[in-house]
Amino acid sequence: MDMEEVIEFLDNVPLLQTLPRSSLLKIAEHVNAKRFEKGDYVVREGGAGDGIFFIWEGEAEVTDSVNRRIDSRSEYQLKRFDYFGNARLSPSQPADIIALSKLTCLILAQEYCELLKPKSIWNADRCEGTALIEKILHLKPLNDNIFQGITVPEAPRYGRIFGGQIMGQALAAATKTVDCLKLVHSLHAYFLLVGDVDLPIMYEVYQVRDGKSFATRKVDAIQKGNVIFSLLASFQKEEKGFEHQDAIMPTVPEPETLLLLEELRQRYIIDPRFPIANRNKAALFDYIPWPMDIKICEPKDRTTDQTKGPSIFRYWFKSKGKLSDDPALHMCVVAYASDMMLTSVSTIPHKKKGLTITQTSLDHSMWFHRQFRADEWILYSMTSPTAINARGLCIGQMFNRKGELIVSLIQEGLIRRPTIPKTIRSTSSKL
Known part of the structure; x- marks a missing residue:
């Protein structure tokens, strides 16, 4: 055989x-x-x-x-x-x-x-020393097509489940129902409702099609009986074919020459060139680090929200800690990372002092071109060609260090500013 x-x-x-x-x-x-x-x-x-x-x-x-x-x-x-x-x-x-x-x-x-009887869905042996992102993307199989995910205490949480977490977990659920020789090559997702960090998420997988070369899966993420997220993913068995690449990797500093996001944040807090009110706010904010190492390339003054500029944002990222070798895991990790700060690119041309912008992901599409390791540096380059009707369109490309295009993606996000100016409530008695 x-x-x-x-x-x-x-x-x-x-x-x-x-x-x-x-x-x-x-x-x-x-x-x-x-x-x-x-x-x-x-x-x-x-x-x-x-x-x-x-x-x-x-x-x-x-x-x-x-x-x-x-x-x-x-x-x-x-x-x-x-x-x-x-x-x-x-x-x-x-x-x-x-x-x-x-x-x-x-x-x-x-x-x-x-x-x-493996230790996790990603690794047969390892339990101790597992990377945080691998723990975040771990699911509990309930039957052949239903999985349960949670928001682990160490995961970033800002009053709701991070969209990348739901997307990464949903892709993991789909992956676990597909022949392991088939890897995801594209996904299309909709963020429907805000997720509750204190409740588990049920992922229900629908096996749409299984072919010799391709397989298709639909996944619904459910909380309180409501679908909060929906994903459609296509998987393909590796095969030889035509190859070309016109995309050119941007010229950016090497990651070894840049500060980590946490180091940049600490420098920002004590830097007198930035407004003291902003620095105080950052110092008091209950900051939970991403499960990824992030090094920002462009713009260099990303740590301030006072200055508008061109809608370009680039950073290097990789997982904190070594990942298991399953290629599907690395694709789920990149799906998680793809939602980090992407919608915010469409707000850069509109920044000004005192302006508050709320933002949330609406829909998200990804195409996986080449295999990669998500525990090695990946350059994430983002632009926003347009924003209209309170929606910002963002386009992303990911490159490995050899300059090969590994992932392309598009996201549309909701970006709003308050329509009613804030007023100071009177403290005097009406009596």
Whole structure:
């Protein structure tokens, strides 16, 4: 059997769909094929356990000492992608399994059944020392198509769930229902309602299409019975084809020469060239760092909201800490990061002293061109070609350090200023 064929098969077994890619690849290395003729006992009730069986081809039926013939009940008919057997917790086989036709099974021996119990959806082994962003994007599988996410205490929260968190978690949920040989190449999302940081988020995945090369998934994020976010994502198996790149990476300082965002913030607070009122506000603000290292390239005076300028914003970013090797995780991390400060680019031409602008993401589209690691520096270049009707359009490109375009994206955000001027309420009594 071809290894790629085995991996694709195992990824369609419901028992294995939410496993980390690393676990699935290890299982593919350790399974052995065994063939049976029609009428053969695949396993015998009470017999010693061989491990877990996955039906590759053919059909089988389940019988036991109480119900010797239950083949009229369809739920006891086993076919391709079904599984049965026992692990170490069950030392003997609970029932007879008889081949109804020529049957081929892939068998995972008991000694490897620990692979079925990973530490997280992204990594089979690691738990301690996991990067914060990987914890943020961890989901709890509730069944084949429903996952639960939370806002971990260390995650940025400003009175609501950060949009990038919902997008990254929704993409993670979609990814866990797709063959691991297929990676996301595009997504389109709508932010519908504000998310509550104190409540879990349920992600319901709809398996729209599964083809040989492409798969499509729709994901709804739900809180209090309401859909707060909706995502449509398309996945593709890697294949060779035409290649070109006209996009040119902007000339910016190398990340090693720049300050981290947290360092820049500290310098801003004590810099007398900035208004003291703004510095006091920043000093007193309950600042929660992003789970990413960020180094701003342009504009250099980004730390002040007093000065308007061209709608250009560029920064380097990477995850804080090393990530697991699953390529799908790195794409979810970049989906999270893609919403960081993007809508604000459309407000730069309108900044002035005393002006308050509220902003929120409305819709978001991404195209993933090349594989990358999100724990290595990525340049995020953003512009806003237009703003109208209280909506700002923002366009982004992400490049690796070799200058290769890895992601393109577009977002429209709601940008508003107060329509009623603030007035000072009188403290005098009306009596």
